[in-house]
Amino acid sequence: MAETEVRVNRQIVLKQRPTGVVSxxxxxxxxxxxPGPEALADGEALVRNVYLSVDPTQxxxxxxxxxxxxxxxxxxIRSGSxxxxxxxxxxxxxxxxxxxxxxxxxxxxxxxxxxSAVPAGVDLRASMSVLGATGLTAYFGMLDIGRPxxxxxxxxxxxxxxxxxxxxxxxxxxxxxxxxxxxxxEKCAWLTRELGFAAAINYRTEDVAARxxxxxxxxxxxYFDNVGGRxxxxxxxxxxxxxxxxxxxxxxxxxxxxxxxxxxxxxxLVLQRSRMEGFLVFxxxxxxxxxxxRLSQWVRAGDLRYRVEVMEGLEAAPRALRALxxxxxxxxxxxxxxxxx
Amino acid sequence: MAETEVRVNRQIVLKQRPTGVVSxxxxxxxxxxxPGPEALADGEALVRNVYLSVDPTQxxxxxxxxxxxxxxxxxxIRSGSxxxxxxxxxxxxxxxxxxxxxxxxxxxxxxxxxxSAVPAGVDLRASMSVLGATGLTAYFGMLDIGRPxxxxxxxxxxxxxxxxxxxxxxxxxxxxxxxxxxxxxEKCAWLTRELGFAAAINYRTEDVAARxxxxxxxxxxxYFDNVGGRxxxxxxxxxxxxxxxxxxxxxxxxxxxxxxxxxxxxxxLVLQRSRMEGFLVFxxxxxxxxxxxRLSQWVRAGDLRYRVEVMEGLEAAPRALRALxxxxxxxxxxxxxxxxx
Numbered sequence: 001m002a003e004t005e006v007r008v009n010r011q012i013v014l015k016q017r018p019t020g021v022v023s024x025x026x027x028x029x030x031x032x033x034x035p036g037p038e039a040l041a042d043g044e045a046l047v048r049n050v051y052l053s054v055d056p057t058q059x060x061x062x063x064x065x066x067x068x069x070x071x072x073x074x075x076x077i078r079s080g081s082x083x084x085x086x087x088x089x090x091x092x093x094x095x096x097x098x099x100x101x102x103x104x105x106x107x108x109x110x111x112x113x114x115x116s117a118v119p120a121g122v123d124l125r126a127s128m129s130v131l132g133a134t135g136l137t138a139y140f141g142m143l144d145i146g147r148p149x150x151x152x153x154x155x156x157x158x159x160x161x162x163x164x165x166x167x168x169x170x171x172x173x174x175x176x177x178x179x180x181x182x183x184x185x186e187k188c189a190w191l192t193r194e195l196g197f198a199a200a201i202n203y204r205t206e207d208v209a210a211r212x213x214x215x216x217x218x219x220x221x222x223y224f225d226n227v228g229g230r231x232x233x234x235x236x237x238x239x240x241x242x243x244x245x246x247x248x249x250x251x252x253x254x255x256x257x258x259x260x261x262x263x264x265x266x267x268x269l270v271l272q273r274s275r276m277e278g279f280l281v282f283x284x285x286x287x288x289x290x291x292x293x294r295l296s297q298w299v300r301a302g303d304l305r306y307r308v309e310v311m312e313g314l315e316a317a318p319r320a321l322r323a324l325x326x327x328x329x330x331x332x333x334x335x336x337x338x339x340x341x
Numbered sequence: 342m343a344e345t346e347v348r349v350n351r352q353i354v355l356k357q358r359p360t361g362v363v364s365x366x367x368x369x370x371x372x373x374x375x376p377g378p379e380a381l382a383d384g385e386a387l388v389r390n391v392y393l394s395v396d397p398t399q400x401x402x403x404x405x406x407x408x409x410x411x412x413x414x415x416x417x418i419r420s421g422s423x424x425x426x427x428x429x430x431x432x433x434x435x436x437x438x439x440x441x442x443x444x445x446x447x448x449x450x451x452x453x454x455x456x457s458a459v460p461a462g463v464d465l466r467a468s469m470s471v472l473g474a475t476g477l478t479a480y481f482g483m484l485d486i487g488r489p490x491x492x493x494x495x496x497x498x499x500x501x502x503x504x505x506x507x508x509x510x511x512x513x514x515x516x517x518x519x520x521x522x523x524x525x526x527e528k529c530a531w532l533t534r535e536l537g538f539a540a541a542i543n544y545r546t547e548d549v550a551a552r553x554x555x556x557x558x559x560x561x562x563x564y565f566d567n568v569g570g571r572x573x574x575x576x577x578x579x580x581x582x583x584x585x586x587x588x589x590x591x592x593x594x595x596x597x598x599x600x601x602x603x604x605x606x607x608x609x610l611v612l613q614r615s616r617m618e619g620f621l622v623f624x625x626x627x628x629x630x631x632x633x634x635r636l637s638q639w640v641r642a643g644d645l646r647y648r649v650e651v652m653e654g655l656e657a658a659p660r661a662l663r664a665l666x667x668x669x670x671x672x673x674x675x676x677x678x679x680x681x682x
Contacts, residue, residue, distance in 0.1 A: 233603075271408050275616060275618040
C-alpha cells in the first residue's frame with residue numbers, strides 16, 4: 001500500500017440539545033480524517049463545501065424527531081450546502097462540478113445521488129437562497145397553498161427573512177397588496193422601499209393589532225405564517241371570507257420548552273369559511289425545475305430581489321443559527337467556509 | 342270594513358342573553374296578533390309551523406353577531422322550521438303546500454321567497470333532519486372538505502348528533518373506516534350496532550387519548566369536528582400525512598364566556614402537510630337538490646339511517662335547545678307545535 005497523506009475534515013457536531021434559544025455551547029468543532037478518493041463507494045463523490053445553510057428548521061432537528069429524524073449528540077449538524085466535487089465515482093457528479101443538497105456543517109462531505117447540479121451561470125449564493133430551499137418554499141407555499149389573487153391583501157410574517165421576503169414579492173408579482181411583519185425599522189424600510197411591500201409593521205415596537213387593522217382595512221385574504229404564536233390569533237380575527245392561512249413555520253415557538261397555547265378563535269375558520277394548511281417544500285421535488293426557472297426569470301427581470309448575508313468560517317455556523325432566532329439577519333444567512341471556485 | 346276575528350300568534354322571544362349553558366329563563370313566550378290574509382304583501386305567505394328546529398348554532402345567534410346578525414332581546418328566536426301554507430299571495434307557495442326554511446320559534450310566520458317546497462312524498466321529519474340543514478351540512482362537509490377515501494380512517498366528534506351521525510355514515514358509504522366520539526354508552530352502541538361505525542369512544546367515561554390511539558392505530562386521515570376544544574389537540578397529534586380537519590362547529594365552546602386556548606400543536610399541520618378548513622352549509626345552496634337526492638337514495642337503500650327525537654309544544658323549545666348542550670339527545674331534536682297536516 002502506498003502511503004497516503006492524512007488530511008483532516010473539520011465538522012460541527014451536536015454536543016448537547018439546547019434549552020431555549022440555541023447557543024454556541026450546544027456544538028463542538030471536531031476534526032476527523034478526510035476520506036481519500038479510494039474510500040468512495042460506487043456512486044459516491046467527495047464534495048468540498050463552500051456555503052453552509054442555517055435555517056430555523058434546524059432548531060427542530062437538533063431537539064426532536066420531526067419530518068426527519070432528530071440529530072443525535074455526536075452527529076454532524078445536517079444542513080443545506082453548496083460546494084464543488086473534488087473526487088467522484090458518480091458520472092452525474094464529475095470532479096470540478098458545483099452541486100448543492102443536504103449535507104451538513106462539514107468542510108467535506110461524502111455524497112450520493114441526492115445532490116443537484118448547480119446549473120451553469122447560476123450564482124452559487126443565489127442557488128443557496130432565492131433559488132434554493134427558502135426560495136422554493138416561498139414559491140410553492142405562496143402559489144400552491146396561498147394562491148393570492150389580484151387586489152387581495154396578503155400578510156407575511158417573518159417578512160424580512162429568506163423565505164418571507166421571497167413569498168411577499170411573489171404575492172406582489174401576482175397583483176396582490178402585500179403587508180409584512182418584521183422586527184427592526186431597517187427591515188421594514190427594506191420591505192417597503194426595495195421589495196414593493198405596501199406596508200410593513202415592526203412587531204417589536206408597534207401595536208400590532210392596531211397596525212394590522214390600519215394596514216389591512218378590508219381584512220386579510222392570505223396569511224403566510226413563518227412565525228406562529230400569538231400573531232395567528234390577531235390575524236384570524238381579521239381574515240376575510242375564504243381566506244387561506246399558509247403554515248410555513250413557527251420560529252417564535254421552536255425555542256419553547258413547553259408548547260404555547262394555540263389561537264382561541266379557530267371558529268373564525270368556520271365563520272369565514274377559511275382554511276389553514278401546512279406544507280413542506282420536499283413534497284414538491286419534482287417541480288423544483290419549474291419553480292427555479294420562474295424564480296430566475298423574475299430575478300433577471302428585476303421583479304424579485306433577494307439579499308444574502310454571509311458569515312465567515314465553519315466556527316461561525318452556531319452563531320449564525322442563533323442569529324436567526326434573535327433577529328440578527330435580513331434575507332438569507334449563509335456561512336462561507338471556502339472560497340468560491 | 343268587515344269585522345275580523347282577532348286571533349293570536351304565540352312566539353318565543355329572547356328575554357336576556359345567556360351566561361354559560363343556555364337556560365329557559367333566557368326566553369319569554371309572548372302572544373301577538375296573528376296577521377290576517379289581508380295583511381300579506383305581494384309575494385308573501387302565511388305559514389303555520391309544524392316542526393321547529395333546535396341547533397347548536399342558535400347558541401351563537403342569541404349571544405353575538407356571527408355569520409348572521411345577533412338576535413336582539415325581544416326578537417323571535419330564529420330557527421329552521423317546516424309547516425303548511427295557510428294563506429298566500431305567492432304563486433310558488435300555494436295554500437296547503439308544505440314548506441321549510443328559516444323562520445323562528447313561532448306558531449305562524451309571514452314568509453317571503455326564501456322558503457323551499459317540501460317535495461311530495463318526503464317525510465316532514467326527514468326534511469327537517471337527514472334532508473335538512475344538518476344532513477346537508479354533513480354531506481358537504483364530509484364530501485367536499487373531508488373527501489374520505491377507501492380504507493382511510495375518519496374520526497367524527499359529536500357523532501351521535503344530527504350532523505355527526507350522518508357525516509360518519511357518509512364516510513362509511515365512501516369506504517372509509519369510521520370512529521365516533523359520543524357522550525353515553527347508548528349513543529356509542531347506536532353508532533357501532535346500527536350505523537356501521539367501526540368503533541365508538543365514550544368521551545365522558547373513557548381515556549380519550551388512549552382510546553384514540555387504540556381505535557385509530559394508523560392515525561387519522563379525516564377529522565370531522567363538531568365539538569372543538571381539547572379534543573382537537575389530541576387529534577392533531579394523531580393525524581396522518583395530508584389529513585383533512587373539517588371544522589363544522591365547536592359545541593363544547595359555545596357556552597364559554599371566555600374563549601378557551603386553542604391546540605398547542607398546530608405545527609402538526611406542517612409536519613403532516615395537512616389542512617384544517619371551516620365551512621357553512623349556506624354556501625352550498627345551489628347544490629342542495631343534488632345533495633338531497635343522494636341522501637334520499639342512501640336512506641331508501643337502507644345505507645343511511647337517521648333518528649329524530651321530538652319534544653311537544655312551543656314552550657318546550659328552550660328546554661330542547663338546552664338539551665343539545667347537556668348531551669340529552671341522540672340524532673336530530675325537533676319541537677312539534679302542530680299536528681302534521
